Amino acid sequence: MTRLILASASRVRATMLRAAGLDFDIIPAHADEAATKEAMNGEDPLDIAQCLAEIKAQAISATHRGAAVIGADQMLVCGPDLFDKPRDLDEARGHLARLRGRTHHLCTAAVIVQDGTVLWRHTERPVLTMRDFSDRFIDTYLAAIGDDALLSVGAYQLEGRGAHLFERVDGDFFSILGLPLLPLLAFLRHRDIIEA
Template identity: 50%
Template sequence: MSAEIDPTRLAGAGEKPVVLASGSRTRAEMLRAAGLPVEIRKPSVDESEFKRSLRAEGASAAEVATFLAEMKANTISRARPEALVIGADQMLDLEGSWFDKPETRDGAADHLRKLSGKRHTLISSVVVSAGGTRIWHHVATASLLVRPLSEDFISAYLDAIGDRALDSVGAYQLESVGAQLFTSVEGDFFTVLGLPLLPLLDFMRTHGALRV
């Protein structure tokens, strides 16, 4: 019988607390599973309004993702200046159209219909702030091809994942049954989940949050 894994044994000296400025269950689970203990603080940010404004100004999807990640991190960092604060954001670009997270099951189904049979790009940005200022960031992209999806499959898939469909911009969970949606995925697995994890862990090691 195998022993249970205890990822917290890989945490560093803990000179600075680490805070995740996000309400994302997936990001929190990812960080904790990787052995980085984090406190969760969800910032109050009107992402939709900023996206509209930045797009009108000609910003790229990567620029928008980084702007929003930094804004989230800085918002919490100003209240927790002693901590390393992680902010993250993900954009989905389908042939020039940007998707937001669906708010309802019907919205998730509509996302999946639009993605069906097409290739789209995910842009994931992560920012670390300290004392209210960005001190590091990284942007990664992934390209995903969705197979043609039947209405029957979309309905059964949404039944299977429930409210988790509302957790991602694409309404899918690649780490579980969402893998059935795709013909190919080009890019880092963690980027698809919404957080460029490996570069972030490298940065956290340099700041004592993880063992070297």
Template identity: 50%
Template sequence: MPALWTPSEKLLLASTSATRLTLLVSAGLPVETQGSGIDERAVEEAAAHEGLDPPSLAARLTAEKALAVSRRHPDRVVLGADQVLACDGQVFHKPADRGEARLQLERLAGREHSLHSAGALAVGGQIVERFSERARLTLRPLTDEAIDLYLDLAGPDVLKSVGVYQLEGFGIHLFEAVEGDHSTILGLPMLPLLAALRRLGCLAL
């Protein structure tokens, strides 16, 4: 069987995200995963002091993840990926509990927000490729009853997602408009990634 992936070692994803892993595997890429171990909040605080905007923050987090794993595995092609949700300049994080989840939905309801998804490829402890995409999403106005029903239906999995929605599941009911590539919304822009891998000579197709 002809091989799509040309390097001798699998792509190393600097993340434990099941969603990103699924996107890569679905594209036929051989993948291994490893958590980066970086302190994301510390990176965000430093970025805030530097006045970085949400797209730049996503790029910084992505690069730090890729570099951390690449330094441990300098002979591998390492992929770092991250996503930042911003609404009116405010950056959102994964909610800690149902109360925070409800608060996020209340803030986002009836408003447009942006998902800034970025990626970086590292080899030998150096970033060799960067890419990013933006998606714009608008939640429809939501009553308190609608928010409670959604949180009941979606269950504890909502705490795994910034913005408290999973567009591929019950979250689709929350939206009025969605502009952007589906993989960007899920946190890994696949078309720019595949283009970057081709530039590195990692793909035969």
């Protein structure tokens, strides 16, 4: 059986794969994301997300022969602005204030690499519209979720209390959470990495 590795420290991605019944190891890749983003400045954010996903998977694949390594990344785009994960709750508050009442895109990419060869790539671009909530709502929301707001690029978690932030969501739910799970599972079944 082919060993499966998730090259990500994302708790949400790991939870999705576990809930789907996959047996896998977690080995986070520590890529210089800032340098890649700077080098690709001005390119389609979906291409940047795909490049970052591949860099992560390649880094782990290089030291784990025979394993199928899943790399994933996500970029949040609102107007001309790209958002990174907030560093603290003040920055999370700022993210939510800038996103409220607006529509943004979550450029989500995933790859599978085995022995340095990309076997599979997939991208999605869900579109999300936040409602126009108050500053008080932001404070209440952040008080409720605490440092969990720092785990996602938009400072929200759609699978939980973050659902209250939105007025409309168009796109694959799993991709919004950070991993296009259904296409990933289909590929793994097709390659007999998991049971069909």
